Amino acid sequence: MNVTVCMKRNVVSVREKTTIREATSIFVKKHIGLLPVVDDDDKPVGVIGMRDMLTLELPDFVTFLADVDFVHDFGAVEDIHPSAKTLNKTVKSLMKPAITVKEDCGLLRAYSLLVQHNQHDMPVVSKEGKLVGITSRVDIGAAILSTWLKADK
């Protein structure tokens, strides 16, 4: 079995010049975890994850302290949101290199790549490198687990 059995074909993607503000509203409306960034040929040039978006909100101290368990009240940082200037930047400033797989990639390989790169979602591309779908740990995991049930019969 390859990733096509468990990927979503209806993928939302953006271009490099899309602003972070526009990306924000896509994340909210579509309730997604990963937004592929594609070029004019629909080939992925990068991705923005929910995690990358949220780093804009994360207080600085979280990066520096080994443990924040003792901080019960985040106080003044609770109501600080990214400035208009930040939201006007393009997604290019925030995106990460895309970890993609081809359509014929096996389930276990796809899952291993997600684990190794510490990702939750992954774009799937055609032989020509065009974006054709997106798959996630849950999608791949469920597909793998379903093979257990078949083998158990």
Added chain:
Amino acid sequence: MTIIPAVISTVIFFGSLILIFSEKIHRTITAIAGAALMVVLGQILGFYSEEAALKAIDFNTLGLLLGMMILVAMLEPTGFFQYLAVLAARSSKGNPKRLFLLLGIITTILSMFLDNVTTVVLIAPVTILICEIVGISVLPFLVSEALLSNTGGVATLIGDPPNVLIGSAAGLSFNDFLIYSMPIVLVSWAGALFLLQYLFKKELSKKPRSIKAIMRLNPAETLNEPLIAHRILIVLGGAILFFFFHNALHVSPSLVALGAAAIALVWVQPDLQEVLKHIEWGVLIFFGALFVMVGGLEHAGVMESIVGLLKRASDVPPVLFGVGLIWVVAVLSAVVDNVPITIALIPVIKGLGESGMDIAPLWWALAFGAGFGGSGTMIGSTANIIVTTLSEKTRTPITAKLWNKRGLPVMLVTCAIASILYAVVFRWM
């Protein structure tokens, strides 16, 4: 002095200093390369040898630094430094001026007994936390912590690497520093603190947005391992007590520090790999390599000729000579790391002593200049570099422009105060 060895060793040393200043290559790599080159060329030309290079290394300094690093590496993961900062935050009740004062005092006291770099590395992250949840700018705090630790560290034998070097070379005891250095440093420090409060007046009078959040920080929760913290603090306290008497007991400071480290290791039995990972080997190697390089300069006769040149200036009144030394060393330390400057000047001062000059006051001039000079520029001391690098990962980075407006005045004021007091007490030094 033969001319070729002198020129070659001078070129190697100053070439290394320039590379260290440019920060193109890591300073430790530069120092190792320079030291190796010095020994190899010294062997070929016959002015330096491996044995002489080994003898040039001051193992007393390295031992003291290593011992203190081991103790700090064990204390760090216990959360003790967060504990202190959180206590300060709570007792400030969110008042920025009081918080500024309390964190400043804690940083200074820590920097008197620990390396400045360690102090800043440990106190800066929790400072960022406190300022963020209270809703005030962290810049005044970070800049001041670096500047106050630069200043406070000069007070004791173990507070600052140049002091360790000077103490070891001149045979000055822990108590000598308490008697001759600490009073002058305390006055200079107070000057620095007032100046910083004035320079950051605007930022510090902003109203904090959330005081409630810091009152909900529980200091006890910040201690990950109270028992271990307890034990290491007992050992550290014992070591400091021993430092007071090391001279009377005829024990070197490095033995006190390494002995304390050994006791702590046996008592706590930590994961040794973890402890070793936190030791700053780069710093120790940097020191060792610099000793070897400066040893080469000495053997090539360069130091002798510098001493000869300085002797010609000996009709200058000794007080002026000392004050001049403070400022020359301070300016040099502001642009280059103060450790190579100190290591290079030690043999010069010793040479002046051998030629009959009273050098006891000059050691203190060297300590003040090297310690206070580092405040002048963003790259003047490792503590400055650390807060700057840290702030670059936050939303409010420290800029060179800001440093010129805040750090440079602190350097000028502390050097000026130290110069005046130095001149006043000169004849008792």
